[in-house]
Amino acid sequence: xxxxxxxxxxxxxxxxxxxxxxxxxxxxxxxxxxxxxxxxxxxxxxxxxxxxxxxxxxxxxxxxxxxxxxxxxxxxxxxxxxxxxxxxxxxxxxxxxxxxxxxxxxxxxxxxxxxxxxxxxxxxxxxxxxxxxxxxxxxxxxxxxxxxxxxxxxxxxxxxxxxxxxxxxxxxxxxxxxxxxxxxxxxxxxxxxxxxxxxxxxxxxx
Numbered sequence: 196x197x198x199x200x201x202x203x204x205x206x207x208x209x210x211x212x213x214x215x216x217x218x219x220x221x222x223x224x225x226x227x228x229x230x231x232x233x234x235x236x237x238x239x240x241x242x243x244x245x246x247x248x249x250x251x252x253x254x255x256x257x258x259x260x261x262x263x264x265x266x267x268x269x270x271x272x273x274x275x276x277x278x279x280x281x282x283x284x285x286x287x288x289x290x291x292x293x294x295x296x297x298x299x300x301x302x303x304x305x306x307x308x309x310x311x312x313x314x315x316x317x318x319x320x321x322x323x324x325x326x327x328x329x330x331x332x333x334x335x336x337x338x339x340x341x342x343x344x345x346x347x348x349x350x351x352x353x354x355x356x357x358x359x360x361x362x363x364x365x366x367x368x369x370x371x372x373x374x375x376x377x378x379x380x381x382x383x384x385x386x387x388x389x390x391x392x393x394x395x396x397x398x399x400x401x
Contacts, residue, residue: 205229261280328344372400376397
């Protein structure tokens with residue numbers, strides 16, 4: 196297949212592929228990804244459903260549909276599509292991680308932890324899952340576990356700003372104020388907007 200120079204050309208190539216082979220789920224999926232890039236969400240949604248009709252095991256298509264639901268504020272839809280992704284392909288870590296994220300948004304920390312741990316059994320280097328797990332531990336009051344998960348995030352990506360923010364909060368909880376200050380500053384340095392109440396609290400210990 197020729198290499199596209201831009202999104203328009205990429206989309207045109209996928210449309211040509213579909214015209215030649217309407218039952219190719221991958222072409223429908225690739226077209227949907229291009230349309231999402233152009234913010235043509237409704238069209239993308241149609242193509243993602245077509246992709247699944249052609250290739251029911253295309254777990255990535257379910258995840259993209261879940262992402263569209265999330266954009267619309269539909270947490271239930273997001274959860275269901277990601278659940279379907281894990282059924283479409285065994286061990287599909289992204290689906291479990293996204294289900295964990297939805298659980299966390301609903302305030303279901305225990306369920307979030309279980310789903311995120313499952314994601315990490317399939318991909319131990321999935322940074323987003325480690326980060327969400329750290330937040331779930333923090334919500335559950337499991338401070339040491341949260342610190343450990345955030346340190347794993349930083350080991351994988353030393354510039355991952357939200358991990359420093361979460362560490363700052365965790366160290367505040369443990370009254371380890373020097374570490375809280377240090378991590379708060381790193382969060383800011385790497386572009387994270389630390390909550391005003393946390394900044395105010397940290398200022399006391401500078």
